[in-house]
Amino acid sequence: MVTESIDGILPRETIEPASAEDVAATLASAAQRRVSVVIRGGGTKMGWGRTPASVGVLLSTKRLNALVAHEHADLTATVQAGARLDDVNRALARHGQWLPIESAFEESTIGGAIATNDSGPLRHRYGTPRDLLIGIRLALADGRLIKAGGNVVKNVAGYDIGKLISGSHGSLAAIVSATFKLLPLPGASATLMAKFQRTDALVDALAAIIGSQLEASAIEVRTGASEEKSGGAVFGRPYRLLLKFESTPGALDAHLQKARALLGDASCEVVSSQSESDFWREHTRAPWISSGMIVKLAWLPASLDTVLAHVDDLRASANDVELIGRAAIGSGLLRVDANSRIQRNIVERLRSRTDVFRHVVVLRADAQLKQQLDVWGPLGGAGALGSAVKHALDPVGILNAGRGPV
Amino acid sequence: MIDDQLIGELRHRCGNDAVLTEPLELLTYECDGLPHLRQTPPLVVLPSSAEQVQDVVRLCHRHDVPFVARGHGSGLSGGAMPIPGGVVIGLARLNRVLDVDIPNRRVTVEPGVTNLEITRQVAPYGFYYAPDPSSQQVCSIGGNVAENSGGAHCLKYGFTVHHVLGVEVVLSNGDMMHLDSAIADAPGPDLVGLLIGSEGTLGIVTKVTVRILRRAEAVQTLLAAYDNIPSAGAAVSEIIAAGIIPAAVEIMDGVSLIAVEAAVHPNFPPAEAILIVELDGPVAEVREQFAQVEAICHRAGATTVEVAKTEEHRARIWKGRKGAFASMGRVTPNYYVQDGVVPRTKLPEVLDRIRKLEARCGLRIGNVFHAGDGNLHPLICYDEKIAGQADLAAAVGGEILQYCIEAGGSLTGEHGIGADKAEYMPKMFSDDDLDVMLTVRRAFDPKGLCNPGKVFPTPRLCGEVPGPYRAHPIEKAGLGERF
Numbered sequence: 033m034v035t036e037s038i039d040g041i042l043p044r045e046t047i048e049p050a051s052a053e054d055v056a057a058t059l060a061s062a063a064q065r066r067v068s069v070v071i072r073g074g075g076t077k078m079g080w081g082r083t084p085a086s087v088g089v090l091l092s093t094k095r096l097n098a099l100v101a102h103e104h105a106d107l108t109a110t111v112q113a114g115a116r117l118d119d120v121n122r123a124l125a126r127h128g129q130w131l132p133i134e135s136a137f138e139e140s141t142i143g144g145a146i147a148t149n150d151s152g153p154l155r156h157r158y159g160t161p162r163d164l165l166i167g168i169r170l171a172l173a174d175g176r177l178i179k180a181g182g183n184v185v186k187n188v189a190g191y192d193i194g195k196l197i198s199g200s201h202g203s204l205a206a207i208v209s210a211t212f213k214l215l216p217l218p219g220a221s222a223t224l225m226a227k228f229q230r231t232d233a234l235v236d237a238l239a240a241i242i243g244s245q246l247e248a249s250a251i252e253v254r255t256g257a258s259e260e261k262s263g264g265a266v267f268g269r270p271y272r273l274l275l276k277f278e279s280t281p282g283a284l285d286a287h288l289q290k291a292r293a294l295l296g297d298a299s300c301e302v303v304s305s306q307s308e309s310d311f312w313r314e315h316t317r318a319p320w321i322s323s324g325m326i327v328k329l330a331w332l333p334a335s336l337d338t339v340l341a342h343v344d345d346l347r348a349s350a351n352d353v354e355l356i357g358r359a360a361i362g363s364g365l366l367r368v369d370a371n372s373r374i375q376r377n378i379v380e381r382l383r384s385r386t387d388v389f390r391h392v393v394v395l396r397a398d399a400q401l402k403q404q405l406d407v408w409g410p411l412g413g414a415g416a417l418g419s420a421v422k423h424a425l426d427p428v429g430i431l432n433a434g435r436g437p438v
Numbered sequence: 439m440i441d442d443q444l445i446g447e448l449r450h451r452c453g454n455d456a457v458l459t460e461p462l463e464l465l466t467y468e469c470d471g472l473p474h475l476r477q478t479p480p481l482v483v484l485p486s487s488a489e490q491v492q493d494v495v496r497l498c499h500r501h502d503v504p505f506v507a508r509g510h511g512s513g514l515s516g517g518a519m520p521i522p523g524g525v526v527i528g529l530a531r532l533n534r535v536l537d538v539d540i541p542n543r544r545v546t547v548e549p550g551v552t553n554l555e556i557t558r559q560v561a562p563y564g565f566y567y568a569p570d571p572s573s574q575q576v577c578s579i580g581g582n583v584a585e586n587s588g589g590a591h592c593l594k595y596g597f598t599v600h601h602v603l604g605v606e607v608v609l610s611n612g613d614m615m616h617l618d619s620a621i622a623d624a625p626g627p628d629l630v631g632l633l634i635g636s637e638g639t640l641g642i643v644t645k646v647t648v649r650i651l652r653r654a655e656a657v658q659t660l661l662a663a664y665d666n667i668p669s670a671g672a673a674v675s676e677i678i679a680a681g682i683i684p685a686a687v688e689i690m691d692g693v694s695l696i697a698v699e700a701a702v703h704p705n706f707p708p709a710e711a712i713l714i715v716e717l718d719g720p721v722a723e724v725r726e727q728f729a730q731v732e733a734i735c736h737r738a739g740a741t742t743v744e745v746a747k748t749e750e751h752r753a754r755i756w757k758g759r760k761g762a763f764a765s766m767g768r769v770t771p772n773y774y775v776q777d778g779v780v781p782r783t784k785l786p787e788v789l790d791r792i793r794k795l796e797a798r799c800g801l802r803i804g805n806v807f808h809a810g811d812g813n814l815h816p817l818i819c820y821d822e823k824i825a826g827q828a829d830l831a832a833a834v835g836g837e838i839l840q841y842c843i844e845a846g847g848s849l850t851g852e853h854g855i856g857a858d859k860a861e862y863m864p865k866m867f868s869d870d871d872l873d874v875m876l877t878v879r880r881a882f883d884p885k886g887l888c889n890p891g892k893v894f895p896t897p898r899l900c901g902e903v904p905g906p907y908r909a910h911p912i913e914k915a916g917l918g919e920r921f
Contacts, residue, residue: 105675106781106812128681149620149628162620162628163600178871184779186597186811187848188586188635189855189866190893191875195599195631199620204627216681245655247720283722330623334541362542363623390618393625408625413615417882418626424881425874437626 036090038070038435039083039399043090050095052169052177052208059206059430060175062089068433071202073114074139077148080395081201081435083402088430091206093143099123100209108166108183110211113143129214132158136316143207149199152316153250153276156358158215162198167211170197173426177208185213196421203436204425218278221249222304223311224288226295227270231340233298234271238336240294241275242360246287250276252315253336253359255343256352271340273298273359274315276308319354324369326396327379331389333362338388349374365395372401379405408437440480440523444501448483451493456531458482467526470511470518471573474774474828475857479520486531488548488606488614488644494527495642496612504887507642509549509578513585514775515856517637517892524890527642529580535559536645544603546647549580553587556648565650568595571852572760583643586635588852590686590759591716593810595651597852599634606645607633610883614644621649632878637854638889640882654718657685658728659752662740663709667691667805670713671785673738674809677715678782680734682727684810688714693769693804694762694817701765704758707742713809714759762806763817770802770819774831777853778842782812791841792816799834801827813851814842836862855893863895 036042044067049055062069067088072078093114100110104127111120117140121130133145134152144150146168151160158164167181170193180193197204228234234253241251252274273295277287292300303311319326331339336359343355343366350370357364368378375397382392394407411418418438423429449457458464459481469476485491498505504524511518520526532548535555539545540563545556553574556567570589571577577587583605588597604618619630633640664670670689677684690698690712698704706712715731717724735743746752766773780788789805792814796803804817816838820831839849843865850859863872876894880886 103781103783105679105783107678108781159596159600160620162631163596172874176870176874178868178874180867180871180875182846182848182866184781184812184847184851186588186592186779186808186813186851188597188852189849189859190863190871191878192586192599192632192635193874193878195620195628195634196878198628198631199625200627216683219681242652245652245720247654279720279723280726282726283720286722287720328623332542334539391623391625411626413613414617414624414626414629417609417615417617417629420881421627421629421878424877 038078038087039402041084041087043070043087045088046090046092048092048095052096052171055091055096055206055208056171056175056177058089058091059171059173062430063173063175063428066428067430069430070432070435071143071147071206073141073144074116074137076135076137076140077144077150080148081432082407083399084434093141096208102127103183104129107214108185108211109214110167110183110209111142112209113141113207115142116140117142117145124214125217128217130217131164131212131214133161133164134316136320142210146198146207146210147200147202153252153312153358155363156251156360157249157278162195164212165194165198165210166213168194168197169208169210170205171208172205173428173430181211183211200438201436202432203422203438204431220281220284221276221278221308222284222288222302223308224275224277224291224300224302226273226275226298226300228273228298229269231271231337233296234273234340235337237273237295237298238359241291244290244294246291248275249278250274251358251360252356253364254315254356255340256354276312315356319356319365319367322352322354322367322369324352324367325375325394325401327366327368327382328391328393328395329357329364329366329382329389330391331362333360335388336362342385342388346378350378372398372404375401376404383409411437439501440503440525444497444503445481447497448494451497452483452485452490456484456486458484467508467520467528470508470513470516472514472516472856472858474822474832475516475519477520477522479526480523482526482528484528484531488532488608491527491529491532491642491644492608492612492614494525495608495610498525498887499611499885502885502887504890506889507580507584507638509581509584510552510576512573512577513581513856514777514853515850515858517584517854517856517889519857521889521891529578532644540565543650544647545650546645547579548645549583549643550578553577553579553582556650560650564653566653567648568601568651569598572763579646579648580643583634583646584636584638585852585854590688590808593687593808594683594685599631601648602630602634602646603649604647605630605633605643607641607643609641610885610887635854637856637893639879639893640888642888656721656724657716657718657752658724659714659716659746659755660732660735661706661744661746661755662713662715662735663707663742664711664713664738664740665709667711667789668786669739670711671809673713673735673740674782676734676738677731678810680730682717682731684715684731685718686714686716687808687810688759689807689809690759690762691805693802694766694806697765697769697804698758698762700768702757702761704754706758707744709741714755759806766804766817766819769804771821771823772819772828772831774818774820774835776814776816776818776835776838777850778814778839778847779851780812780814780842780845780847782810784845784847785809785812788814788841788845792838795834795837799830801831801834803834808851811851812847814838840865857892860891860893860895863893
């Protein structure tokens, strides 16, 4: 998973600063020399973004990996950008708390999570990293270190620069450290896995679940996974709906029973303990360990039936098609393994259906495909406004040059 | 500059009745919910549509006239206070609910729609809009977006920024665009996340799409009476330590209790501190955790624990809490409310310092606070007819903010910086921190026309003697000193 080149382009130098001041100095020096800087956390998403013309400095946050403070009684923690999510959560668990940010990759870091605002199935309940972020410290392209937000969960003093940085993909500033609100670890959890042979049955079951007053932590839809491939799947069948519940030990069973009752005659299975965590790890990693293009899609949740029909249609031109997504939010990953002409064609088709898909971003694609399309897609007014902010914060244009969304 | 030509063009675009210039009409717009900061506007425009807002902003841009957007004027930091020589753009006429989309769990409204109206629209379907500032019956959603409003239930459900899916915004040059937020998976920097809470300094929002939530299956509320605040605070700490995140945790002190009892008669038991705890969620879970909370409240020394048995009872408890500010008139001619935040564990220490400050300054200080997230609302009582008291109250407020910053907290949890606290910003942020915010602001608004003079401290004028700020009355009175 670890890559030192970016789309095959080798950085001229790699720098691993050991302090916030060194990060700032690295940026200032690069700006002065007018060389581009790509920031690397765990190196798990280096292929995301456009292919850059060249890379001057690869700035690794590897050595900035400390858990600076865990104020457990205040439910907050401050962490350096290069700290791995898994390591952070292992430390927080000592006080029965966690930062509910997931990643498909073991090496993922705090900085990378914020820069990409990437999330997993638990987004249904806990939101994306930007929803948990309460303070941030940044190194700017001109070498200054600044902060925004603070250490308290409720705070509206000044601009929320942390939100601006969320999803900026390293194009505006380098994240040095961040403060998050935390949550208590749930007392108990279990997952109900349901299989449907028809999309309309899944859509009806989903409507019943989200129309009820059950409070799931994750509601996932999944079609065309590897299991079905070997068994000779017809279209995306079976279509799966996965419901994760977290609650108190005494209340968990009641949730599972209510949910089961709403799922009709679907075939269901409940997993808990280690098999549950193993299942979710596999689920989150599934698209990334198989080959092909990966596209992030956003749709209006009530149009799930249209989305599933669309995905099934894709199977006419590509054999290996998989969709994994947040059913109640309308957000998911589509993986398509086919030649680059077909892949490009699929992206163009998805982008032309603006009535169904609000955002279509290509996360993983081979170099050839990236030459043929803009991975970010049309950004509209946000593109112009984002560029104005980029120009203000990084006037020389060194940060993630030619690669980021702005 | 505002001249007859600009006024004529505004009348032409928006209609005669939408352009106010008569002194008597302008009076209404002198201040927002923070009445001691006043400024008579030279001109108020009341557009009726997003396109008219765009026209007005374009004209202001062409004439280099600054402007301030105003919702329903319930803000508590002077964010909507008029700007000298600037236009007030009142958005009260943009009050249409544009789309109630239950299947997709979202509602799109114009900025003048009130916070509570969104819940009213979706309540018949079993949904609600989560952020619930105490002013929710009157405050506008546009104002909520400007201030990133929270409310009593934000401990569990978050603030406005956690619920806005997208906005339509008019920038200072009159460009209008739709922006999706990160919640709607917009790629790139979360510009909507930045806009929310920017207090009208980056643009004017003309449409807002918010997500709505399914009503919780169960809600349980209790009220615990204590004869001192630290005991109530200890109960809160134990609830959090037990891994329970209540929907709301509120504490009211003796002064505020006298006021609400006189004004809205919630019939609270006599106490020096009232703790309100609300849990919501699935029945089985709420039942289990509520029993734990009840036990914790007793253990912390509650003299009475009252569990709301009916919806009316629960409503009465919340009426007492949400009516606290408005009730202060029963105990004081005027009051000044502050909004500082401290890490929750620092509450006892900071409350103790406020108690000592109260004894020194001679003004009564009531306190109503969101105990779960450490957001204080000190209510500083004063009488504006007594010379110097208003200034003293403001200075006492500043002193309390100093305590909050020293405890590692913030100047404001939900009311915003506005005109009220701009001068305190350097206490929380370095020059570089503020400079970056201003840099971002210039990218949005190069001419600085959107609500200037708010949020950021006014730069010192040329020729002004550099050095510390002017002495506060509290310093002159020997009650406090500079840090």
